Amino acid sequence: MMEGLVNVWDLEQFRCFSFYAILLLLKMIALAVITGQVRLRKKAFANPEDAVHHGGVQYCRSEPLVERCLRAHHNDMENIYPFLFVGALYAMSGPVLWLARMHFITFTAARILHSVAYVLALPAPTRSAAYVLAQAMSLSMILQLLVRYHWW
Template sequence: MVDEKVFLWINQDLLECYALYVGILLLKCFLMIPHVGLSRVYYKAPRNPEDGAIMNVKVYTNENVERIRRAHLNDLENIPFFIAISFLYLLTDPSVEPTKWIIRVYVLSRIVYTILYTVFKTIWRIPVFEIGLFTNFYLCGSVIYHFAGKF
């Protein structure tokens, strides 16, 4: 349990929800690292000549590996912004249950996006990505609106 004296201005339930789901997002990002590497080995698609020498193959680009790599890159381009803006959102003293659902929806959208992009290779990844994107826009707008009147 987090010391309530440190985070008096953040609802305890929201802070714990935030910690859980940020942990899930970070684990997802970390798991993509070996996933990319192992897919390079599986498809015999090394990125560097020295890696190809070990596998006795030439460097080439495999679309399956590239999809996994791009999904990981997409996580690295989007998840840090969510982590930052959602923490700032917690400072606005938001309603507990809607905020929990906002966090859950974002995390679910990132997981589903990766599955749709790397496994099913479907265009449906775009609206799922947009759910996460619009979640971040909402959080940004809410934070700006809340704090803009204070200056």
């Protein structure tokens, strides 16, 4: 083993990050399953072969609720994937545990609220506020990393 390397699993901050990262990935999987269920219930399939299998080519069509679920999932990919990278770097940088936990909990809660608000079409500004809150957590971690390591 190389001298000076730290096992990230020995860092409580990284274990904390990993827990919330797993919750976010499970949320994304759940949203994909919900999208599939809505497709089946609404009989709205993206591919002709799927439509034919479920009743006929006429079911190869778009459906507003399916499109809403897809937009929520796309937004997750634009926000959660960067969080996984930034959050891992942040956790490995050794921040104060309570502060790291606050960032991870807030980001996770905001992304869950964002998805619920998107799929259920909750009144504005619920979805936007959740989006901004999650982005603020990511930006805060990025800025802390820049300051800590003088990357400018």
